[in-house]
Amino acid sequence: MNKILTHRLLRPLAAAFVGALTTLSFAPYQIWPLAIISPLLLLLLINNTSPRSAFFTGYAWGIGQFATGISWVHISIDNFGGMPKAASLFLMALLVGYLAVYSALFAWSLNKFFARSNKTRFFLAAPALWLIFDWLRGWVMTGFPWLWLGYSQIDSPLANFAPLAGVELITLLVIVCASSLAYTFIHKSNSPQIWLNLLIPAVVFATGFGLRNISWVTPDPTNTTKVALIQGNIDQAIKWLPSQRWPTIMKYTDLSRENWDADVIIWPEAAIPAFEYEIPSFLRNLDSAAKMNDSAIITGVLNQGEDKKFYNSILALGQTPYGDYSYDPSERYHKHHLLPFGEFVPFEDILRPLAPFFNLPMSSFSQGAFIQPNIIANGRHMAPALCYEIIFNDQVRQNVTDETDFILTLSNDAWFGDSIGPLQHMEIARMRAKELGKPLIRSTNNGVTAVTDYQGNIVEQIPQFETGVLTAELTSTTGHTPYRHVGTWPLYIWVFISLIVGWRLKD
Numbered sequence: 444m445n446k447i448l449t450h451r452l453l454r455p456l457a458a459a460f461v462g463a464l465t466t467l468s469f470a471p472y473q474i475w476p477l478a479i480i481s482p483l484l485l486l487l488l489i490n491n492t493s494p495r496s497a498f499f500t501g502y503a504w505g506i507g508q509f510a511t512g513i514s515w516v517h518i519s520i521d522n523f524g525g526m527p528k529a530a531s532l533f534l535m536a537l538l539v540g541y542l543a544v545y546s547a548l549f550a551w552s553l554n555k556f557f558a559r560s561n562k563t564r565f566f567l568a569a570p571a572l573w574l575i576f577d578w579l580r581g582w583v584m585t586g587f588p589w590l591w592l593g594y595s596q597i598d599s600p601l602a603n604f605a606p607l608a609g610v611e612l613i614t615l616l617v618i619v620c621a622s623s624l625a626y627t628f629i630h631k632s633n634s635p636q637i638w639l640n641l642l643i644p645a646v647v648f649a650t651g652f653g654l655r656n657i658s659w660v661t662p663d664p665t666n667t668t669k670v671a672l673i674q675g676n677i678d679q680a681i682k683w684l685p686s687q688r689w690p691t692i693m694k695y696t697d698l699s700r701e702n703w704d705a706d707v708i709i710w711p712e713a714a715i716p717a718f719e720y721e722i723p724s725f726l727r728n729l730d731s732a733a734k735m736n737d738s739a740i741i742t743g744v745l746n747q748g749e750d751k752k753f754y755n756s757i758l759a760l761g762q763t764p765y766g767d768y769s770y771d772p773s774e775r776y777h778k779h780h781l782l783p784f785g786e787f788v789p790f791e792d793i794l795r796p797l798a799p800f801f802n803l804p805m806s807s808f809s810q811g812a813f814i815q816p817n818i819i820a821n822g823r824h825m826a827p828a829l830c831y832e833i834i835f836n837d838q839v840r841q842n843v844t845d846e847t848d849f850i851l852t853l854s855n856d857a858w859f860g861d862s863i864g865p866l867q868h869m870e871i872a873r874m875r876a877k878e879l880g881k882p883l884i885r886s887t888n889n890g891v892t893a894v895t896d897y898q899g900n901i902v903e904q905i906p907q908f909e910t911g912v913l914t915a916e917l918t919s920t921t922g923h924t925p926y927r928h929v930g931t932w933p934l935y936i937w938v939f940i941s942l943i944v945g946w947r948l949k950d
Contacts, residue, residue, distance in 0.1 A: 501550025733761025777811025
């Protein structure tokens with residue numbers, strides 16, 4: 444009996460360890476082969492097991508992945524949630540436990556409906572089911588598409604598939620490679636030809652190398668823009684104290700005054716620790732100063748609309764088509780994808796009375812529209828994404844237009860301290876540039892503040908946790924990637940067909 448119990452425990456423990464390996468494939472470690480090795484080992488662990496056993500093995504794999512991969516979330520809960528350590532750890536455990544359900548459902552459904560260890564299971568069903576449950580995790584309850592395996596490949600040859608069908612295609616190819624390796628290992632003694640299956644990952648990576656020579660968009664050397672990104676490095680714990688309002692505002696103003704030669708000066712998310720309607724005189728003066736210097740300023744700001752709802756917004760001042768400054772929230776970009784609990788509280792009538800965590804500052808925002816006009820500053824068109832929004836690839840894709848010069852993302856990752864979270868966030872942002880063929884501008888409070896070229900390569904970056912200004916020359920591009928035109932619909936048609944064909948051939 445003890446041997447049976449030990450065996451039953453060893454498999455989930457091994458799966459948790461294997462799941463934790465995926466964290467090392469993402470920033471800042473970027474050991475990208477582990478993103479293939481980890482699902483490969485998961486497929487081996489659940490092979491020839493019951494659906495129930497596969498469920499718990501997949502669940503343990505997810506626990507390992509998210510307990511290590513999003514451990515940084517606990518910093519914000521612990522530092523700003525106002526609860527005892529035990530309660531904050533309990534909330535973190537709930538989040539990790541919920542996210543692990545998706546890998547558990549993947550393993551269960553694979554073993555329930557495609558139990559035989561044949562090519563149908565590994566080459567059709569496994570990749571298709573993995574994408575389905577990734578998509579569900581990115582959609583249910585507003586979605587949390589963090590740690591999709593495709594992001595880990597931003598510096599591997601597979602990144603060159605991003606302009607074709609986005610990060611989902613890269614994730615699919617990661618699982619195809621893992622599945623072919625798993626199938627080969629399981630059937631290695633059955634046939635000398637089994638090793639030919641190793642040609643699949645070889646062809647996938649060779650194609651990735653080849654795609655790097657294809658330019659889907661064209662840089663326009665006649666259309667360059669000098670940007671200055673202000674990293675204020677404001678302590679999150681004191682930022683919203685009334686005594687710190689004007690010292691913070693003047694810090695950004697002074698750093699901007701030294702960089703009026705830039706075409707566009709960019710402040711981070713909620714850089715101004717006040718609602719816009721509280722400081723109209725200051726904004727009017729800043730607008731006039733930017734116009735006098737033939738420049739523009741973009742900043743994150745908090746807003747209250749005519750509907751009396753609050754919004755996390757982006758405001759453009761100076762050389763813009765909006766005229767002289769006036770308080771008009773309808774002319775702002777309002778964040779659409781809000782961070783659960785950080786910017787809105789689901790079931791708030793029930794949860795807010797329970798604990799201080801559910802009453803975090805700025806946790807009562809409303810949504811802006813899914814698609815909004817580009818921000819125009821000094822003639823440059825920028826597709827905006829505020830902080831968390833940059834992880835929603837289809838939203839960013841649909842907000843890029845024929846006139847878009849750059850992707851603009853403002854963020855404040857000071858909530859997560861000196862953790863891996865901001866570095867993963869930057870990695871995700873790089874993928875948006877690669878997918879859409881547009882240079883990306885990322886302005887943050889304390890890092891990672893950086894700009895990339897249209898291929899997602901970081902061209903300028905300043906250190907985290909320092910006050911500084913990043914200046915860079917960016918070149919706009921013309922044309923669009925295939926992903927920009929069609930999104931991921933062809934990929935999910937392929938998933939649907941794979942499951943239909945796989946079901947008919949499963950025996």
